[in-house]
Amino acid sequence: MSGARLPAALRSGVAGVALLATLFVFRLWFSAALPMTGDEAYFVLWGEHPAGGYYDHPPMVGWWLAALLPFGHAEWFLRLPALLLPIALSLVALRVARPLGSERARLAALLVLLQPASVWNVLITTDTPVILFTSLSVAAYVAALRARSPLRSLSWHALAGAFLGAAFLGKYFAALLGVAYLAHVVFGRRDGMRAAGFAALLIAALPAPLYNLWWNSGHCWVNVLFNFFNRNADAGFHWQNPPLFLASLAYLATPWLLFALWQQRAAVRESARRSVEGSAMLWLTVVPFALLGLLSFGKSVGLHWLASFTPLLAVAAALALPLPSLAGLVRWSAGFAVVHVLLIAIIAALPLETWRSTKLYDGIVLTVRADELLAELKPWADDHLFATDGYSPSATLAYNARRPFAVFGEGSFHARQDDFITDWRAQDGGKILILKKSEPKLDEYAPYFAQVEQRQFELHGARYYLVLGEGFNYAAYRDGVLARVRERFYQRPAWLPQRPGSCEFCSHNFPAETCQ
Known part of the structure; x- marks a missing residue:
């Protein structure tokens, strides 16, 4: 050389x-x-909701995307x-x-x-x-x-x-x-x-x-809690x-x-x-x-x-x-x-089906054929809130559908910006469609709805499941899900001073209590 x-x-x-x-x-x-990946679509979501900061990180990429979005939505442009x-x-x-x-x-x-x-x-x-x-x-x-x-x-x-x-x-x-x-x-x-x-x-x-x-x-010290506490729970050699x-x-x-x-x-x-x-x-x-x-x-x-x-x-x-x-x-x-x-x-x-034997196939189909998947959901588009059980599919489908996709359930310590976007109080009594890549257990959803049923469909050999809930019970969801979210992700140390009443997640869902 x-x-x-x-x-x-x-x-x-x-x-x-x-x-x-x-x-x-x-x-x-x-x-x-290249289709918009889940992480990228999540950051596009930041740009669609301009703010001074976001759950996971400081705000710079959200600000950049907020400046670009008024002029175009295509992948190459963003x-x-x-x-x-x-x-x-x-x-x-x-x-x-x-x-x-x-x-x-x-x-x-x-x-x-x-x-x-x-x-x-x-x-x-x-x-x-x-x-x-x-x-x-x-x-x-x-x-x-x-x-x-x-x-x-x-x-x-x-x-x-x-x-x-x-x-x-x-x-x-x-x-x-x-x-x-x-x-x-x-x-x-x-x-x-x-x-x-x-x-x-x-x-x-x-x-x-x-x-x-x-x-x-x-704002609940969210990206401090995420970067220095929540994401390091499993740290070790x-x-x-x-x-x-x-x-x-x-x-x-x-x-x-x-x-x-x-x-x-x-x-x-x-x-x-x-x-x-x-x-x-x-x-x-x-x-x-x-x-x-x-x-x-x-x-x-x-x-x-x-x-x-x-x-x-x-x-x-x-x-x-x-x-x-x-x-x-x-x-x-x-x-x-x-x-x-x-x-x-x-x-x-390569044909899409090349990856059919991998564990990632359902996610690949969801990303690459998002338009076809969204067509399967069209019968419920007018009167249901759409949701998935994870931030990546929710962000990907929201980007392609140009409509909100909430994250239903606890999710993970990653990418919890939906905690600040979806107001579950406004969904009380309403209808929610939850898309899943694995077969759901309806008894886990029944406490939060007056009526719940399951559907399923296949797309390019990948199977997807729908949980259709009517009569959403916000109080039950707050006590059964949001309370656990608060305990897992919003418990700040006492030495981090919080401006009174300024943590939206807590003040909206638990106005009589604090996230500490």
């Missing part, structure tokens, strides 16, 4: 533009062909931020690496552009704004390190902090970048602006978490989690890039010693990945947790490694990208 010669085609910016155009066309096709994200990331890489030469900068951009997530990830999720604002924050931070005057340095530090705050309003784990900045300031920098610069960065970043705390104090973390990192960053960085670690250290860019990239990648690696000993770390920092690894490699090595990395990554494109095209061409 280290002896590879830089291809002339890659030296010409034409090849880079051609690659960018080809990948964009593929991603545009994929974003239009996915535009994710579709354009790799272009933004490659431009950041180009800017960070440019002082070390235009050729090195182009290779940095290509390495970012060819990472697996940049090839296939067209999903609009909470991670999309985190990845974007993390990269923009790092670019501003590097600009602060390069600044020739104190005023410009302070301004760039403040902009880096503002972008960090925006990333935090996407997801809490953006705070890992803040920890990395602190580590770099304390252990990696010796310039005279490090203390004042970090102070400017911190001051600019603080409004976002302070706003989030204020919002949570008026599982032997498979650390290897899974390493495998995820190797996949997203690509094994050859990690191997090259390790094999030529002396060059990486030298890059950190001789340039502010190299020093920043070393600390801003090592610290987050080290913290996530430690976290993996107590919790599963998913691919999406790593996606904000893997582009920085590509930039770190581009800053430190010899140009022939970088050319070899680009070729390997280009081949890997082609494999992804071919694999996705093959899967898209």
Whole structure:
């Protein structure tokens, strides 16, 4: 790899533009062909109900979708931020690496552009704004390190902090970048602006978490409870989690890039010693990945947790490694990208029934053939509230039907935004249709209705069940279901101050009691 010669085609910016155009066309096709996934549809639901925050996470992706929805509802349109994200990331890489030469900068951009997530990830999720604002924050931070005057340095530090705050309003784990900045300031920098610069960065970043705390104090502390309590009930050591973390990192960053960085670690250290860019990239990648690696000993770390920092690894490699090595990395990554494109095209061409023997088949049919499934529900559309027993099918069907689909029952600790959208008091005495992918036990539904019956139908070989309830009993549902929801998901510690009467779930359903 280290002896590879830089291809002339890659030296010409034409090849880079051609690659960018080809990948964009593929991603545009994929974003239009791929049905809206359950998580994405759930975030679209956020956008349809604009708010200062949401149950699971801070509000950034909901705000983005709220801005897009008035202009279109098509999958490819709502996915535009994710579709354009790799272009933004490659431009950041180009800017960070440019002082070390235009050729090195182009290779940095290509390495970012060819990472697996940049090839296939067209999903609009909470991670999309985190990845974007993390990269923009790092670019501003590097600009602060390069600044020739104190005023410009302070301004760039403040902009880096503002972008960090925006990333935090996407997801809490953006705070890992803040920890990395602190580590770099304390252990990696010796310039005279490090203390004042970090102070400017911190001051600019603080409004976002302070706003989030204020919002949570008026909304049951929902995303604090979710992220730090409810989702960690099963936390503990599982032997498979650390290897899974390493495998995820190797996949997203690509094994050859990690191997090259390790094999030529002396060059990486030298890059950190001789340039502010190299020093920043070393600390801003090592610290987050080290913290996530430690976290993996107590919790599963998913691919999406790593996606904000893997582009920085590509930039770190581009800053430190010899140009022939970088050319070899680009070729390997280009081949890997082609494999992804071919694999996705093959899967898209397969008949739906290919997946019939899998446990996921009923969910696949529900997602891919949502219009046909909704046609089966049409006889009850005028006088029933539609519902399912989980957030993913409810969000998916709501997106496709352009009508509400509630979540009936306790659900899980994930994605409970429906607690704030569906007012069960308004359904008292009404009719509810509950779609299920498994055969229901009617005696579990009977206490909540005056009359209940079951229907079923098949669609492309998948069987679905309907629970048709008439005469909904809100009082029984409140005591039998919502009370358990309150106990499981809305019990805040006493040290979290709640603004009086501001927790809608409790004030609506349990006005004489508190969620504590």
